[in-house]
Amino acid sequence: MTDSPAARLQQLFEGRRLTPTQRRIAHCMVRRAADAPFLSSVELAELAGVSQPSVTRFAVALGFDGYPALRKHLREVAPAEPVATTDAYNEYQQAVHAEIENLRHLASLLADPDPVEKAGRLLAASRPLPVLGLRAASSQARGFAYFAGKVHPDVRLLDEGGSMLADRIDAAVRAGATTLLCFALPRHPREVVEALAHARSAGLKVVTVADSAFAPVAKYSDLLIPAAVGTGLAFDTACAPMLLGRVLLEAMCDCLPDAQARLEEFDTKAAARGLFVE
Known part of the structure; x- marks a missing residue:
C-alpha cells in the first residue's frame, strides 16, 4: 500500500x-x-x-x-515505500502509539466540522478573548494565546489561579468579552470549575477543550470539544488537546477578515528586525 x-x-x-x-x-x-x-x-x-x-x-x-x-x-x-511494523513495542513506543490512537479519534471527531466552526466564530467575535488554563493545562492555554495574539486584537491569558482570577474575568467582561476559551486537563483543579461557573454567571459563553465530554467542567461549558490525553507514562501527555487548540485557532482565523494581513505584517516586521535565525 x-x-x-x-x-x-x-x-x-x-x-x-x-x-x-x-x-x-x-x-x-x-x-x-x-x-x-x-x-x-x-x-x-x-x-x-x-x-x-x-x-x-x-x-x-x-x-x-x-x-x-x-x-x-x-x-x-x-x-x-511501506513502513514495516511490529507488534513488539517497548513502554515508550506504546505511549507514542497510544497518542497516535488519540489523534485518530480526534480526526474522526473532526469529520463533523460544525462544533469547531461554531467555536471559531465565538472566539473571533469576543473582544477581548480570555483564555483560561491552570496547572497541567496552562501550557495549552499559553500556546493558544501566543499564536492567537498574532491575529486577534485582544487576547488575555488566564494561567494563574488565586483570588485575582475572578477579578480578571470580570475585567474582561467589562471590556466587552462575550466568550471564554478554557483548556481543562486532568487532574482538574477546583479553581477551574469555580472560574467557569463565575464566567457563566457573568454572562460569558464558555468554549472548552477537555480530555473527556464527561469532565467536571462539562456542566459549565456551552460548547465542549473532547481530546483525550495519554496516560501510559508517569505524567499525562496531551498531543491531541494541543492539536485541537491549533484547529480552533485555524477556525478562529477563518472568521477574522484581517487575520492574514496581520500575519503578513508580523512576518515583514520580524524580517526587518532579524527576529528569527534562518
Whole structure:
C-alpha cells in the first residue's frame, strides 16, 4: 500500500521551519493534495488566501529554486515505500502509539466540522478573548494565546489561579468579552470549575477543550470539544488537546477578515528586525 498524496506532502513539510503564512499554504496544499501538482502559483495563492510572492517564498523555504521547481517535484515524486511494523513495542513506543490512537479519534471527531466552526466564530467575535488554563493545562492555554495574539486584537491569558482570577474575568467582561476559551486537563483543579461557573454567571459563553465530554467542567461549558490525553507514562501527555487548540485557532482565523494581513505584517516586521535565525 503506497502513501497517499496528502501523506507525501506532509513528509515534504515535516521538520521545516515555516512562517504562519507558509504553514497556511502547506495546509491548503495538503487539503488539495490531488490537485496541488497542477496548481499555478496564482491559483494556490488564491486558494490559501495569501499573496503570489508568498507562494514563491514558500517554495524557496522548502529548498527549491522557485514554485515551478516545487510543482515539478510534486509531479515526479515516487510513492513512499511501506513502513514495516511490529507488534513488539517497548513502554515508550506504546505511549507514542497510544497518542497516535488519540489523534485518530480526534480526526474522526473532526469529520463533523460544525462544533469547531461554531467555536471559531465565538472566539473571533469576543473582544477581548480570555483564555483560561491552570496547572497541567496552562501550557495549552499559553500556546493558544501566543499564536492567537498574532491575529486577534485582544487576547488575555488566564494561567494563574488565586483570588485575582475572578477579578480578571470580570475585567474582561467589562471590556466587552462575550466568550471564554478554557483548556481543562486532568487532574482538574477546583479553581477551574469555580472560574467557569463565575464566567457563566457573568454572562460569558464558555468554549472548552477537555480530555473527556464527561469532565467536571462539562456542566459549565456551552460548547465542549473532547481530546483525550495519554496516560501510559508517569505524567499525562496531551498531543491531541494541543492539536485541537491549533484547529480552533485555524477556525478562529477563518472568521477574522484581517487575520492574514496581520500575519503578513508580523512576518515583514520580524524580517526587518532579524527576529528569527534562518
